[in-house]
Amino acid sequence: MIRNDIRALDAYHVPDASGLIKLDAMENPYPLPDTLRRTLAERLANADIHRYPDAAMENLREKIAARHGLAPEQILLGNGSDEIIQMLMIAADQGACAAPAPSFVMYELIAKWIRRPFTAISLDEHFNLDADRFLQVVSREKASLAFLACPNNPTGNFWAADVVERIASDFGGLLVIDEAYAPFADRDHLHLINEHVLVLRTFSKIGWAGLRLGYAVGQASLISELNKVRLPYNINTLTQIAADVLLDHFHVFDEQATRIRCERERMQRALAAFPDLQTYPSQTNFITIRVPDAGQAFAHLLKKRILIKQLGGHALLENCLRITIGTPEQNDQVLEALKELFK
Numbered sequence: 001m002i003r004n005d006i007r008a009l010d011a012y013h014v015p016d017a018s019g020l021i022k023l024d025a026m027e028n029p030y031p032l033p034d035t036l037r038r039t040l041a042e043r044l045a046n047a048d049i050h051r052y053p054d055a056a057m058e059n060l061r062e063k064i065a066a067r068h069g070l071a072p073e074q075i076l077l078g079n080g081s082d083e084i085i086q087m088l089m090i091a092a093d094q095g096a097c098a099a100p101a102p103s104f105v106m107y108e109l110i111a112k113w114i115r116r117p118f119t120a121i122s123l124d125e126h127f128n129l130d131a132d133r134f135l136q137v138v139s140r141e142k143a144s145l146a147f148l149a150c151p152n153n154p155t156g157n158f159w160a161a162d163v164v165e166r167i168a169s170d171f172g173g174l175l176v177i178d179e180a181y182a183p184f185a186d187r188d189h190l191h192l193i194n195e196h197v198l199v200l201r202t203f204s205k206i207g208w209a210g211l212r213l214g215y216a217v218g219q220a221s222l223i224s225e226l227n228k229v230r231l232p233y234n235i236n237t238l239t240q241i242a243a244d245v246l247l248d249h250f251h252v253f254d255e256q257a258t259r260i261r262c263e264r265e266r267m268q269r270a271l272a273a274f275p276d277l278q279t280y281p282s283q284t285n286f287i288t289i290r291v292p293d294a295g296q297a298f299a300h301l302l303k304k305r306i307l308i309k310q311l312g313g314h315a316l317l318e319n320c321l322r323i324t325i326g327t328p329e330q331n332d333q334v335l336e337a338l339k340e341l342f343k
């Protein structure tokens with residue numbers, strides 16, 4: 001009844017965070033301001049949920065496109081950028097899907113679901129990517145689709161601009177530059193968009209994780225092909241209305257992202273002062289660290305009611321932990337807990 005390779009998989013596990021300081025999933029720690037909540041509530045109260053949602057979402061796409069000085073035809077909306085990754089896997093030419101490793105786990109997982117061969121190109125011990133090696137492997141494996149998470153999750157770092165540019169110009173397949181962490185990064189890659197390069201964005205990290213809204217930005221011709229594998233009504237009415245309201249108040253989220261970036265820099269400096277603890281540069285809303293015993297550190301923080309992510313699944317992530325940047329108070333609690341272990 002069910003494919004054996006599906007039976008062999010585990011369902012995506014989300015740990016229970018009730019009562020914990022939740023710093024495991026790269027969410028924005030700041031809740032919506034009260035005034036914005038009230039505006040949102042008024043608009044949502046008028047939602048026509050007895051009707052299917054607006055299927056084409058012209059207005060919403062136009063609002064998002066305008067933020068980038070682009071046309072609405074260049075925007076494809078997904079139920080989270082995860083859903084767009086799935087659309088890309090379905091629509092791209094047959095052939096392997098390639099991505100650096102370690103990187104975002106959904107690339108490999110979705111490839112498995114639809115039986116697309118997956119090729120991982122290992123980063124070096126500093127989590128850097130070698131463009132020559134990447135290009136050699138994708139050509140050898142005849143990859144037709146590749147994902148570059150820029151900045152990368154779970155390592156947090158940016159690969160050098162010339163590495164990304166080389167891959168964008170020399171890879172013959174469809175290249176997806178996944179900019180989930182763009183609000184916290186010093187550069188983006190929208191200028192690289194062309195007939196075989198797309199950029200992926202999400203509103204999850206900026207503060208709307210519960211809405212599930214992501215988008216692809218690309219040439220209109222490519223977007224219209226991908227739109228053919230978008231499930232009808234994939235963005236529900238409540239999300240569409242909420243996004244419309246929140247986009248009109250985007251300064252609130254920009255300001256929160258700035259605060260998160262400042263806290264990230266403070267945390268970087270504080271963590272760098274710990275002996276026995278290695279930090280990696282981050283252009284995201286999290287910091288990846290390496291400790292002598294990640295299991296012990298994870299358990300200690302949990303005892304202090306702080307939930308972070310213990311990384312695994314790749315040799316380069318041995319004893320690594322990923323800590324989402326929280327509010328200043330939450331970050332202080334992380335530092336306190338780590339001090340008990342490392343000072």
Ligand SMILES: Cc1ncc(COP(=O)(O)O)c(C=O)c1O
Nearest residue numbers: 080081082149153180202204214
């Ligand atoms: C690199 C990267 N891409 C995409 C996503 C998925 O984001 P969304 O919430 O839009 O599905 C994540 C989430 O962690 C991510 O780290």
